Amino acid sequence: MLTKCLFPAAGYGTRFLPATKAMPKEMLPIVNKPLIQYGVEEAIEAGLTDIGFVSGRGKRAIEDHFDVSYELEQQIVGTSKEHFLADIRKIISSCSFAYTRQHEMKGLGHAILTGRNLIGDNPFGVVLADDFCIAQPGILSQMVNLFVRYGCSIVAVEEVPKKDTQKYGVIDGEEIDRGVFRISGMIEKPEPEQAPSNLAIIGRYILTPDIFINLENQVPGAGGEIQLTDAISAHAKDNMVIGFKFTGRRFDCGTLNGFVEATNTVFEGMTP
Ligand code: UTP
Secondary structure, three states, X not given: OOOEEEEEXXXXXXXXXXXXXXXXXXXXXXXXXXXXXXXXXXXXXXOOXXXXXXXXXXXXXXXXXXXXXXXXXXXXXXXXXXXXHHHHHHHHHHOEEEEEEOOOOOOHHHHHHHOHHHHOOOOEEEEOOOEEEEOOOOHHXXXXXXXXXXXXXXXXXXXXXXXXXXXXXXXEEEEEEOOEEEEEEEEEOOOHHHOOOOEEEEEEEXXXXXXXXXXXXXXXXXXXXXXXXXXXXXXXXXXXXXXXXXXXXXXXXXXXXXXXXXXXXXXXXXXX
């Protein structure tokens, strides 16, 4: 039964400095809603309501966002502004939230391993909130459907121009169904000539708990960090792991261009 979703959110967000000096990158708003709230909404839509955050120093705003603010509630109750809080109130009442801290930022793989105490022996979703996605149904919902069929770890992939492969983890594998690839290996940030395909991993995963064993044994990889890509690649050597070409659109909101593009797209969708 898939009910848990982990949000690694301990990174420094250096590409958004100085905005992220005292504020988590995950709280940057796309129009009027923080990135992390979009991610949690996508998880809820997919039925994943046990939400776990891997947070770190300077990330208190995330905890406060997913909690009741009594003073604010008192202030706006019965006014024309009350509806602004309707969505977040609904989220708070329909989920459980748990937090753990990553003390040293040793990479995404290390962040996931840090979240193990929130996950236990269960399969779980992973959302990197700075990969902002517009999809109908949401990408996690699409992946949960696939998990019901295959029961194995799944990574969401999209085609990228070959010249950009060094920005991503890239999969190697064979297409076993339309848009579904059995992964034989993965490389983090390969140069275009070393890239086994142009299918890049994006920030949506469903992982089975045996991934923690690979993570425990994982040595630092690209950038000296414990890479989730390397651990999943090791896992794929002895286990079925799927790359799933999702339907929808992704914006890399870890970069200024992606962030502005996402903001414009959402704003255009809101204005009549
Ligand atoms: P990024 O590679 O985007 O790093 O992490 P970052 O620190 O957030 O941003 P930049 O590169 O400095 O601008 C991808 C995801 O992994 C999390 C981040 O919070 C983000 O959601 N992460 C990364 C951790 O939780 N811990 C880490 O040690 C590294």
